[in-house]
Amino acid sequence: MAVTVTETETKYEAGPETGLPQLDTLPNVTAVRGPDEQHLVAEYYDTADLRLLAAGITLRRRTGGSDAGWHLKLPAAPGSREEIRLPPGRAGRVPAELADLVRARTRGAALVPVAAITTLRRVSTLLGAHGESLAEVADDSVRAVAFHDGEDSEHATAWREVEVELTGGEKALLAAADRLLRDSGLQRSARSAKLERVLGERPRESSGPAEPAPSASASEAIGAYLRGQAEQLKSLDPKVRRAEPDSVHQMRVASRRLRSALGSFGAVVSRPQTDHLAAELRWLSSVLGEARDAEVQAERLGQQVRHSEADELIGPVQARVEAYGAGARAASMKAVFAALKSARYYALLDELDQLTADLPPGPAAGDSARQALPDAVSRSYRKMQRRMRAALEAPVGTPREAALHQARKAAKQARYAAEAVAPVLGRDAARFGKRMKKLQTVLGDHQDTVVARQVARRLGVTAGQAGESAFSYGLFYGRDACEGARLQAKAANVWQEASRRRYRRWLP
Numbered sequence: 001m002a003v004t005v006t007e008t009e010t011k012y013e014a015g016p017e018t019g020l021p022q023l024d025t026l027p028n029v030t031a032v033r034g035p036d037e038q039h040l041v042a043e044y045y046d047t048a049d050l051r052l053l054a055a056g057i058t059l060r061r062r063t064g065g066s067d068a069g070w071h072l073k074l075p076a077a078p079g080s081r082e083e084i085r086l087p088p089g090r091a092g093r094v095p096a097e098l099a100d101l102v103r104a105r106t107r108g109a110a111l112v113p114v115a116a117i118t119t120l121r122r123v124s125t126l127l128g129a130h131g132e133s134l135a136e137v138a139d140d141s142v143r144a145v146a147f148h149d150g151e152d153s154e155h156a157t158a159w160r161e162v163e164v165e166l167t168g169g170e171k172a173l174l175a176a177a178d179r180l181l182r183d184s185g186l187q188r189s190a191r192s193a194k195l196e197r198v199l200g201e202r203p204r205e206s207s208g209p210a211e212p213a214p215s216a217s218a219s220e221a222i223g224a225y226l227r228g229q230a231e232q233l234k235s236l237d238p239k240v241r242r243a244e245p246d247s248v249h250q251m252r253v254a255s256r257r258l259r260s261a262l263g264s265f266g267a268v269v270s271r272p273q274t275d276h277l278a279a280e281l282r283w284l285s286s287v288l289g290e291a292r293d294a295e296v297q298a299e300r301l302g303q304q305v306r307h308s309e310a311d312e313l314i315g316p317v318q319a320r321v322e323a324y325g326a327g328a329r330a331a332s333m334k335a336v337f338a339a340l341k342s343a344r345y346y347a348l349l350d351e352l353d354q355l356t357a358d359l360p361p362g363p364a365a366g367d368s369a370r371q372a373l374p375d376a377v378s379r380s381y382r383k384m385q386r387r388m389r390a391a392l393e394a395p396v397g398t399p400r401e402a403a404l405h406q407a408r409k410a411a412k413q414a415r416y417a418a419e420a421v422a423p424v425l426g427r428d429a430a431r432f433g434k435r436m437k438k439l440q441t442v443l444g445d446h447q448d449t450v451v452a453r454q455v456a457r458r459l460g461v462t463a464g465q466a467g468e469s470a471f472s473y474g475l476f477y478g479r480d481a482c483e484g485a486r487l488q489a490k491a492a493n494v495w496q497e498a499s500r501r502r503y504r505r506w507l508p
Helices: 096-101 171-183 194-199 218-241 247-264 275-306 317-340 343-357 369-393 398-425 427-465 471-498
Strands: 003-014 031-046 058-063 069-075 080-086 112-127 133-148 157-166
Touching: 003 171, 031 194, 069 096, 069 218, 080 096, 096 218, 112 194, 133 171, 133 194, 157 171, 157 194, 218 247, 218 317, 218 343, 218 369, 218 398, 247 275, 247 369, 247 398, 275 317, 275 343, 275 427, 275 471, 317 343, 317 427, 369 398, 369 427, 369 471, 398 427, 398 471, 427 471
Parallel strands: none
Antiparallel strands: 003 080, 003 157, 031 058, 031 112, 058 069, 069 080, 112 133, 133 157
16 A cells, blocks of 8 residues: 655755764754665656656655655655555566656656665654654755666766755754854855756756746747646646545636636637647546535535534435445546546647647737736636626526526636736736636635525435435425525625726726
8 A cells, every 4th residue: 555755855966075963953853863874776657758847756766765666756745745655566667656646747757767876875864852754854865867778878977965854843053053054164066866966957948937027928938827827737647546625626617717818818819729728627627626616515415404403314325325435436536547547538638739839929918018918818718707797697596596607607717817817917807807806706606506406406316216205305405595595695796896997907
């Protein structure tokens, strides 16, 4: 079974004669144990063109030390990586479980040995007041050999580095250790993994400015946004495959943001050349959406049961609700896993890479972002305005519910458009986006009550056909109907505030 840990560490370059300072002077450190010596041998795997390294991912099989085995390291928060560990197994054969987690990067390319690294490690453990481990300081003497076409390179590379990794202490300890080590002559390493030094720097897939300059062109601004969302989608792939909490929702959001940007900024990124990709993103969003909806409705039904009095639950209501939730989640996640293993999905990722590497220019691509992009946001707003007005004027009941659902989609597109341009257009766009988000949230909550009533009705019918009482499901239906009416009124108020002129003075 795989074990997952989160590494929070800092690396330093050290010369052969550079000495380490007294580590017991660090805050909350009462003693230092060691150094303990370890001999580590690791073989690293990647595609022939080093796709994992380009994505900041490393995959290795290591012997020696306390954590011998297969290690897959995925980028996490800044300064941290998520490490997934498996037993050593067979050398030369990457475990299928780990190979699956990087398929969004490899897409069928073979994982082959690319380097061998031998490390003589001296580990000093920083202890707290009760003898607990706060951090480990590893002084590594490293020797590495890169493989070319399956053969060792002629020359080995050798260097020394120091790693400080938290094992129980706070980040303040990491900051204090950083100051101490740099004052002692060590320099922060620009590399997060030894493999980068062996194989050389590689351009990251998420290359490009995270926040374009105010003087950026429309193409530069939207290109940066698309690259960021594309990288977000790919980085969430292994989390969805491992069914991590909220990962399906986040991946769905990334796919929707990409599709929304292609629709909103057709004057910047040529619409005819992105229509196919937009359709494929719609397909992926739909598959992920079914899983997300199953998750939301299962939780909603569970809350209905928990918030009911015992005499309101007539018959095996809890068992039927739990069975429905488990079945819906299992079926929808099965569809998600099938989609992520499909040739169609990998073709989508290929197409997405091609787009972000070379944006097909629309007529406004070269225009100033500050001049061209507000027009696109304004169009999204006017579309949402028409739909919201139509929804509030629609007859009460199914017609209004359907119209509010369409207004929700438009509010989401307006929100995403504003978020995409906020790095260039600043505070006005950010404030507008927050207002659209509030409206979208209320309309989304309303739509959840519509779907919940449909689910409650189906469960009631099924219970009745099985000879059980349908009373409880009718109670759930009624509660959601009342909640839906309340949210309709709230949506009208939120829209009245969001549509105020002060939030859109920057729009043409």
